[in-house]
Amino acid sequence: MGKSNATSDALLSLFAEMVWDEAIRKYKERHLYEEIDSALAKGDQVSFLALTNELKSLQSQG
Template sequence: MDKIKVTYEVMLSLAAEMVWDEALRKQRYQQLYSEIDNALAKGDEVAFRLLTDELKILGK
């Protein structure tokens, strides 16, 4: 019985971590899009390229 409980707790912990990671990823996507928009508005090509590169990496 204890082994089942430990297994359940580990699986629950992993599921919670997956939800947390997805929430962080979505937040970073939103932040990147906002920063990319700002870079475009300012005409900052260097920032635009750095941010879009990070967005590409995040999408993998």
């Protein structure tokens, strides 16, 4: 019974970490979209390009 509980705890911990990582990734993505919109509104091409590259990088990791 002890080994089963340890396995179950490890799986729950892994699942919680996966959920947390996904929540963080979605938050970062949403923030980048807002920053990209702001750069577009300001006509800031340098920031726009940097932010879109960062967004592409984030999306390729997920």
